[in-house]
Amino acid sequence: xxxxxxxxxxxxxxxxxxxxxxxxxxxxxxxxxxxxxxxxxxxxxxxxxxxxxxxxxxxxxxxxxxxxxxxxxxxxxxxxxxxxxxxxxxxxxxxxxxxxxxxxxxxxxxxxxxxxxxxxxxxxxxxxxxxxxxxxxxxxxxxxxxxxxxxxxxxxxxxxxxxxxxxxxxxxxxxxxxxxxxxxxxxxxxxxxxxxxxxxxxxxxxxxxxxxxxxxxxxxxxxxxxxxxxxxxxxxxxxxxxxxxxxxxxxxxxxxxxxxxxxxxxxxxxxxxxxxxxxxxxxxxxxxxxxxxxxxxxxxxxxxxxxxxxxxxxxxxxxxxxxxxxxxxxx
Amino acid sequence: xxxxxxxxxxxxxxxxxxxxxxxxxxxxxxxxxxxxxxxxxxxxxxxxxxxxxxxxxxxxxxxxxxxxxxxxxxxxxxxxxxxxxxxxxxxxxxxxxxxxxxxxxxxxxxxxxxxxxxxxxxxxxxxxxxxxxxxxxxxxxxxxxxxxxxxxxxxxxxxxxxxxxxxxxxxxxxxxxxxxxxxxxxxxxxxxxxxxxxxxxxxxxxxxxxxxxxxxxxxxxxxxxxxxxxxxxxxxxxxxxxxxxxxxxxxxxxxxxxxxxxxxxxxxxxxxxxxxxxxxxxxxxxxxxxxxxxxxxxxxxxxxxxxxxxxxxxxxxxxxxxxxxxxxxxx
Numbered sequence: 001x002x003x004x005x006x007x008x009x010x011x012x013x014x015x016x017x018x019x020x021x022x023x024x025x026x027x028x029x030x031x032x033x034x035x036x037x038x039x040x041x042x043x044x045x046x047x048x049x050x051x052x053x054x055x056x057x058x059x060x061x062x063x064x065x066x067x068x069x070x071x072x073x074x075x076x077x078x079x080x081x082x083x084x085x086x087x088x089x090x091x092x093x094x095x096x097x098x099x100x101x102x103x104x105x106x107x108x109x110x111x112x113x114x115x116x117x118x119x120x121x122x123x124x125x126x127x128x129x130x131x132x133x134x135x136x137x138x139x140x141x142x143x144x145x146x147x148x149x150x151x152x153x154x155x156x157x158x159x160x161x162x163x164x165x166x167x168x169x170x171x172x173x174x175x176x177x178x179x180x181x182x183x184x185x186x187x188x189x190x191x192x193x194x195x196x197x198x199x200x201x202x203x204x205x206x207x208x209x210x211x212x213x214x215x216x217x218x219x220x221x222x223x224x225x226x227x228x229x230x231x232x233x234x235x236x237x238x239x240x241x242x243x244x245x246x247x248x249x250x251x252x253x254x255x256x257x258x259x260x261x262x263x264x265x266x267x268x269x270x271x272x273x274x275x276x277x278x279x280x281x282x283x284x285x286x287x288x289x290x291x292x293x294x295x296x297x298x299x300x301x302x303x304x305x306x307x308x309x310x311x312x313x314x315x316x317x318x319x320x321x322x323x324x325x326x327x328x329x330x331x
Numbered sequence: 332x333x334x335x336x337x338x339x340x341x342x343x344x345x346x347x348x349x350x351x352x353x354x355x356x357x358x359x360x361x362x363x364x365x366x367x368x369x370x371x372x373x374x375x376x377x378x379x380x381x382x383x384x385x386x387x388x389x390x391x392x393x394x395x396x397x398x399x400x401x402x403x404x405x406x407x408x409x410x411x412x413x414x415x416x417x418x419x420x421x422x423x424x425x426x427x428x429x430x431x432x433x434x435x436x437x438x439x440x441x442x443x444x445x446x447x448x449x450x451x452x453x454x455x456x457x458x459x460x461x462x463x464x465x466x467x468x469x470x471x472x473x474x475x476x477x478x479x480x481x482x483x484x485x486x487x488x489x490x491x492x493x494x495x496x497x498x499x500x501x502x503x504x505x506x507x508x509x510x511x512x513x514x515x516x517x518x519x520x521x522x523x524x525x526x527x528x529x530x531x532x533x534x535x536x537x538x539x540x541x542x543x544x545x546x547x548x549x550x551x552x553x554x555x556x557x558x559x560x561x562x563x564x565x566x567x568x569x570x571x572x573x574x575x576x577x578x579x580x581x582x583x584x585x586x587x588x589x590x591x592x593x594x595x596x597x598x599x600x601x602x603x604x605x606x607x608x609x610x611x612x613x614x615x616x617x618x619x620x621x622x623x624x625x626x627x628x629x630x631x632x633x634x635x636x637x638x639x640x641x642x643x644x645x646x647x648x649x650x651x652x653x654x655x656x657x658x659x660x661x662x
Contacts, residue, residue: 106477110500114448121445126612127458133599137615146437168495169441268464280461284468285452 001313002028002071003052006035006059013056013078017302021054024306026313035059047072052312054078054305061086066093074312078305080104081330082322091327098308101320103301105157111234111285112158112204113165115257118279119230120145120202122255125276141228142201145169151200153193153217154207154235155180156329162206163187174199177207197221202230208329209236219244222254230255234285237262249278259285332644333359333402334383337366337390344387344409348633352385355637357644366390378403383643385409385636392417397424405643409636411435412661413653422658429639432651434632436488442565442616443489443535444496446588449610450561451476451533453586456607472559473532476500482531484524484548485538485566486511493537494518505530508538528552533561539660540567550575553585561586565616568593580609590616 003021022029032038032046036059044062047053048070055061055077065072066089074096077086082099091097118124122140129136142148148171152159155177163173163184173187176196183189190196193216197203203225207213217240222231233240237260248254255277264283266272272280308318334352353360363369363377367390375393378384379401386392386408396403397420406428408417413430422428449455453471460467473479479502483490486508494504494515504518507527514520521527524547528534534556538544548571553562564571568591579585586608595614597603603611639649 107475110448110474110476111452114452114454117441117445118449118454121442121612121616123445123449123454123610123612124458126615127455127610128462130604130611130613131459133604139615143441144438145441164499168499273461273464279454279458281452281454281457282461284457284470 001026001052002030002050003054003076003309004047004050005029005031005054006056007031007033008056008058011056013302013305017306020306021309024310024313027052027309029054044068045070052076052309054309055082055085057085060084061090063087063089065095066090069093069095074098074318076305076308076312077322078301082327083330088324088327091322091324096312096318097322098318098320099322100301101304102157102161103304105161107285108158108206108234109161109165111259111281112162112206112232112257114285115232115234115259115279115281116150116166116202116204116230117145119232119255119257119277120148122276124279128276145171148172149174149199149201151176151190151196151203152187153177153196153203153205153239154213155183156206156208158234159204159206162204193217193221194224197224200229201226202232205231205233205235205239207235207239209238213239215239215241217241217245219247222248225254227253228255229253230257232257234259236260237264246272249275252277257281259283332357332383333361333381334385334407334640335378335381336360336362336385337387338362338364339387339389342387344633344636348637351637352640355641355644358383358640360385375399376401383407383640385640386416388416391415392421394418394420396426397421400424400426405429405649407636407639407643408653409632413658414661419655419658422653422655427643427649428653429649429651430653431632432635433488433492434635436492438616439489439537439565440492440496442590442612443493443537443563443588445616446563446565446590446610446612447481447497447533447535447561448476450563450586450588450608451479453607455610459607476502479503480505480530480532482507482521482527482534483518484508484527484534484536484570485544486514487537487539489565490535490537493535524548524552525555528555531560532557533563536562536564536566536570538566538570540569544570546570546572548572548576550578553579556585558584559586561588563588565590567591568595577603580606583608588612590614 043059044064051071051073053072053075055075072095077097077099080100120143122138125138146169150171150173152175155175166173167186174190174196175183175187176190219241222244242262249256257279259281260283272278311318374390375395382402383405384403386406403426406426408428408430411431452474453469456469477500481502481504483506486506498517505521505527506514506518507521550572553575573593580587588610590612591614603609642649
């Protein structure tokens with residue numbers, strides 16, 4: 001079986017992954033360098049000559065493959081969201097597609113819990129006080145998560161992982177997701193944003209951005225949170241009425257941990273940069289796996305990629321297969 | 332049955348707790364105001380006349396009660412460490428003593444996880460960059476806890492809770508505690524500090540301070556951690572060779588989250604206050620439970636106090652009974 005990959009500048013895949021791919025029994029890996037000079041027909045022909053395409057940020061996978069796949073049966077896409085690289089015709093064709101699966105969900109869940117813990121213990125104020133040799137004795141409000149009423153808005157991959165991380169703290173977890181029937185037995189399901197906000201001390205946003213969710217976290221909902229209540233958002237900035245949230249933060253009434261804003265930046269002189277009741281991580285809450293030798297040192301996402309390639313070669317079922325419904329939900 | 336309490340200025344016990352105590356069937360609660368003018372004999376006589384003493388920071392419980400307890404059978408102490416209020420003769424007498432149990436353990440476990448997550452995602456640098464409108468693109472090293480080798484030094488209450496909080500992240504957890512035979516099945520036991528440090532990317536200290544542990548985290552052990560390795564300490568500052576750790580931090584080689592130092596403060600102009608690879612929370616990683624109405628709003632510690640008082644009245648077994656061994660281990 002033959003797998004093709006177009007070499008990437010600054011590849012997210014560490015060399016150890018390619019070494020491991022090349023060692024999969026029954027798989028021959030070809031890495032195409034300098035592919036940017038290839039004509040569209042040549043690109044198409046190269047892909048048609050292979051069983052597997054290991055696809056990354058570029059090039060765009062030709063839509064013609066939907067009708068004329070040649071030998072191509074599987075596109076192993078090594079990132080999450082794929083609209084800019086893989087079109088709907090391919091998704092609707094018989095070619096199997098997988099992505100990096102729940103890697104992003106894991107990273108976002110960790111980001112949400114980090115921000116929740118940091119905000120609820122006023123780490124921004126503590127750091128500013130220490131740097132300024134300022135002797136403020138900071139006693140954080142509602143700091144013990146074992147007593148916290150936490151509302152989770154949206155219950156996809158990231159939220160599912162987040163509640164698993166939160167569970168051993170003993171928080172009271174309420175979940176709102178109109179498209180989800182069942183929640184874990186240690187959580188409660190609520191039916192409206194009003195119920196979620198009126199009963200929560202902290203609300204964690206893991207919803208997707210849709211016309212329905214856009215600006216759905218309104219001024220009225222924010223007003224339902226108690227003083228020093230907390231908003232955490234690692235999903236999309238546009239889900240929140242940001243003017244309303246910033247009014248609450250400027251007044252010192254609420255606290256927030258935001259990885260995302262809308263628009264997704266603040267001017268250099270924006271006063272929100274100084275608000276100690278806000279931790280803003282600039283949509284950059286990313287990081288690297290620890291530098292370790294070999295495959296053990298790669299990210300979970302890369303392990304999934306490897307597992308799927310092995311599974312395909314051995315004729316087993318793939319994980320995180322992208323169908324039209326999942327493709328449509330991608331942000 | 333009669334319970335006595337000497338009123339405290341700035342009591343840690345919210346009124347809701349006293350209201351709930353007064354409502355325990357079969358219990359009569361007397362709160363003594365202005366007790367500071369009482370003579371020692373009067374104080375002793377008042378305590379001897381009651382079955383239960385709900386003891387707090389003051390007054391010192393007279394040692395004479397060990398030999399002459401009168402009616403006193405139970406001292407319900409509402410804090411943790413008690414040497415300044417209750418002497419060894421009382422502990423050795425037949426009078427039962429309980430304390431607030433695992434409240435501190437819960438708080439310390441949350442503090443350790445908060446610091447671990449904050450340090451490993453370089454929150455100090457991120458906050459400084461945002462405040463200074465500094466466009467640094469911060470990519471944290473070894474950020475994904477699902478890949479982290481975490482060493483836990485000491486396995487008492489706080490550490491036990493900490494590993495429960497860490498478990499759903501999927502970290503590889505190694506534990507060193509020569510006095511503990513069994514660790515949870517998702518953890519590994521190691522036998523020496525050398526094994527712990529050489530195999531860990533982050534080490535979390537939950538050991539007690541004893542002659543054996545003092546400065547046990549030595550320069551040699553710290554050197555075994557990889558670049559950007561992490562030390563978290565919410566236990567006691569003197570467990571670490573702080574000069575060695577500060578050398579590593581000054582050089583930018585390690586990262587740390589420290590609630591405690593030795594001595595437990597930094598001068599106003601100490602350069603460590605500016606180190607972005609250090610988060611220092613000044614032995615003040617405390618907070619309040621959320622302000623809620625009634626007993627539901629009180630801390631876990633206060634619920635334990637109430638549960639023990641009810642259990643005593645009903646003749647049931649008490650939780651967190653202090654014996655001589657536990658008393659000796661108190662810091």
